[in-house]
Amino acid sequence: MLSKMKTTAAAAAVASAFAVPASAELTGDLSIFLDTSNPAPRATMEAMIDRFKAEHPGLNVETTVIDREAYKTQIRNFLTANAPDVATWYAANRMRPYVEAGLFEDVSDLYAEPEIAEGLASTKGALTIDDKQWGVAYTYYQWGVYYRKDIFAELGLSEPTNWEEEKANCGKIVASGRACYTIGTKYLWTAGGWFDYLNMRTNGFDFHMDLAAGNVSWEDDRVKQTFMNWKELIDMGGFIADHQTYSWQEALPFMVNGEAASYLMGNFAVAPLREAGLTDDQLDFYQFPVINPEVALSEDAPTDTFHIPANAKNKEAAREFLRFATSPAEQTIINNGKNLGQLPVNAASSVDDDKFLQMGFEMLSNNSTGGVAQFWDRDAPAEMAKVSMEGFQEFMVKPDQMDKILAKLERARGRIYK
Amino acid sequence: MFPKPIEKQSQAAQVAYKSLLPVALAFWLAPLLAVALFSVKPDADFTSGNYWGLPSSFEGAANYGQVFFNSDMPRYLLNSFMITVPTVIGAVALSAMTGFALGIYKFRANLWIFFMFVAGNFVPFQILMVPVRDLTLELGLYNTKTGLVLFHVAFQTGFCTLFMRNFIRALPFELIEAARVEGVSEWRIFWYVVLPLMKPALAALSVLIFTFIWNDYFWAVVLTQGIESQPVTAGITSFNAQFRAAYHLMSAGSIVAALPPVAMFFLMQRHFIAGLTLGAVK
Structure with a gap:
């Protein structure tokens, strides 16, 4: 499998080397700021930049890697004072403040090029504000329900496709002495994932985004319906006990030891589950089931992006770098199992042989017509995300306090959005 | 008793x-x-x-192989030494001198100056976070080992002076008087009479400050950012990936990081205990 990957990658690299357009030779300096500070992603990005350098020997590329957390506080500063030519960031609401402050360059012209228009269609929505595009994605990953196939087989269950099946399945799992879902809400965001899916399935993507943008009351009946659906699972004992004391990693053993049957999580959960001994025969994946058949399916797929700061000096070279990073060949290489192990954003690139990446790519390309969300703590403003995720956690522990919690979130909405 | x-x-x-x-x-x-x-x-x-x-x-x-050969831990350990050793030398040397001055000479503001040194210990250091960060930034010392060393020396000297001054006070003053009668200059009294007598205190204080500074996490996180300057306490999180905490590697790294102060303590244990009691009991 690996050697096959390598040959594809090599072939793709050769193909791209021949496909270099005979555009004018790029010169000058190109400064790139990266937040991929962890060793593996860092190596991937640096290797990609080296390949870019090899194609443009006349260009002096300078790469600065900044610690991922520190980057989040420094970005506003360097975008205004000392802008690089290319900077990493996140899609959707997380880029909105910089777009509105005029700090990101409008790159709609790139999306007008046929190759990019076709290749990057799946993430275009996440990079669009006011009908213009403000950057390109370079990687993303799916969310969904990872489950123990062997437990499902033992209980005679099949993958649920709607809410009734979901609840019937959960009833049987609980009756067998297990929890349906493991979750660790100590750091709150995992509960945000549940809220994303329940609300998107109950009220649809557009409503969900309106709520994130502060346009809808938290005491709206539609929001209450989301929480009522959630409450059904909580009341039947669907989630593991004491989840508020676990991190997401500490919640994994319940799944590994068969005390819980599934986990709503991002694709990064697969690696530790496999390392703990679960084989692909025991572990499988399904898309979060339909709740309200009238709304289109939409998914969480957090997207990492490249942007050109408005104050960049070498925008021509920066655009070329964006083209390069999103090209099918580069996308195939940087997202394969040996590198980022995530999903390529370009539809023309090939996905790693991995079963879960294949299913995720298929799901996001074909079965997420409602839209692609970036995850609650990226879609909602930071302050609202924090308050609301605390509320979700409290709700999961004390579901009878729903009205009180929603009233509190509504007060927070009045204060935060102004 | x-x-x-x-x-x-x-x-x-x-x-x-x-x-x-x-x-x-x-x-x-x-x-x-x-x-x-x-x-x-x-x-x-x-x-x-x-x-x-x-x-x-x-x-x-x-795991330990990963820590030593396939991670930035050796670099972080080196940083820790390059921060800790100068701090110990600087703080102990300064406080030996201030302790001598405050313990031997009788001048009007003596007690007040002493109190100022001691008062520094009563300031909860967390409240200094923002001003100290701004100060190091203005001085161009942010994210440098020098900045961290200078701050630690400044902040530890208060406690060290308290320790040293009390220790020197407990020395028989007759020794110094005898030396003065012999016409020995004050510098030489400090160097040849007082300093040799202070050896247990110097050893004890060095061990104490070494462990303090080695184990400092707060200022390491506030004043430094990257591999070029961060000590091991702050660098240990570099084992974490974007989504996962590598607990096995962090554990191995923590054990390695804890070894130098432990070794220091055991090697110097005799001086340490002796020095502490000597300083405390008249």
Whole structure:
């Protein structure tokens, strides 16, 4: 499998080397700021930049890697004072403040090029504000329900496709002495994932985004319906006990030891589950089931992006770098199992042989017509995300306090959005 | 004498003491033992919930190998030494001199200056976070080892001066008078009379400051950012990936990072205990 990957990658690299357009030779300096500070992603990005350098020997590329957390506080500063030519960031609401402050360059012209228009269609929505595009994605990953196939087989269950099946399945799992879902809400965001899916399935993507943008009351009946659906699972004992004391990693053993049957999580959960001994025969994946058949399916797929700061000096070279990073060949290489192990954003690139990446790519390309969300703590403003995720956690522990919690979130909405 | 020696207690109290002590010890050391145990476990043991059991496979060599040969730990350890050693030298040297001045000379503001040194210890250092960060930024010392060393020296000198001054006060003043009668200059009195007598105090203080600075996490995080300047306490999180905390590697790294102060303490134990009591009891 690996050697096959390598040959594809090599072939793709050769193909791209021949496909270099005979555009004018790029010169000058190109400064790139990266937040991929962890060793593996860092190596991937640096290797990609080296390949870019090899194609443009006349260009002096300078790469600065900044610690991922520190980057989040420094970005506003360097975008205004000392802008690089290319900077990493996140899609959707997380880029909105910089777009509105005029700090990101409008790159709609790139999306007008046929190759990019076709290749990057799946993430275009996440990079669009006011009908213009403000950057390109370079990687993303799916969310969904990872489950123990062997437990499902033992209980005679099949993958649920709607809410009734979901609840019937959960009833049987609980009756067998297990929890349906493991979750660790100590750091709150995992509960945000549940809220994303329940609300998107109950009220649809557009409503969900309106709520994130502060346009809808938290005491709206539609929001209450989301929480009522959630409450059904909580009341039947669907989630593991004491989840508020676990991190997401500490919640994994319940799944590994068969005390819980599934986990709503991002694709990064697969690696530790496999390392703990679960084989692909025991572990499988399904898309979060339909709740309200009238709304289109939409998914969480957090997207990492490249942007050109408005104050960049070498925008021509920066655009070329964006083209390069999103090209099918580069996308195939940087997202394969040996590198980022995530999903390529370009539809023309090939996905790693991995079963879960294949299913995720298929799901996001074909079965997420409602839209692609970036995850609650990226879609909602930071302050609202924090308050609301605390509320979700409290709700999961004390579901009878729903009205009180929603009233509190509504007060927070009045204060935060102004 | 307080506390009353255990042999003089009642029989029941002695039995209770002897049986409870190991239990308390086990509880006390449980987190440390867990870290030690985790450092030889594979990552999968965390995911499968094997927190306290035997390792499913012995990965000690692999984990420690990763720490030493396949991570930035050696660099962080070096940074720690390059921050700690100058700080110990700087703080101890300065406080030996201030202690001498405040302990030997009688001048009007003596006590007030001494109080100023001591008062620094009563300031909760967390409230200095923002001003100190701004100061180092203005001085161009932000994210440098020098900045961290200078700050530590400045801040530790207060406590060290208290320690040294009291120690020097306890020395027989006749020695200094005798030297003065002989016409020895003040500098030479400090160097040839007082300093040799202070050896136990110097050793004790060095060990103490070494462990303080080595284990500092707060200022390391506030004043430094990257591999070029961060000490090991702050660098240990570099084992974490974007989504996952690598507990097995962090455990192995923590054990390695904890070794120098422990070694220092055991090597200097004799001086340490002697020095502390010498400084405290008149």
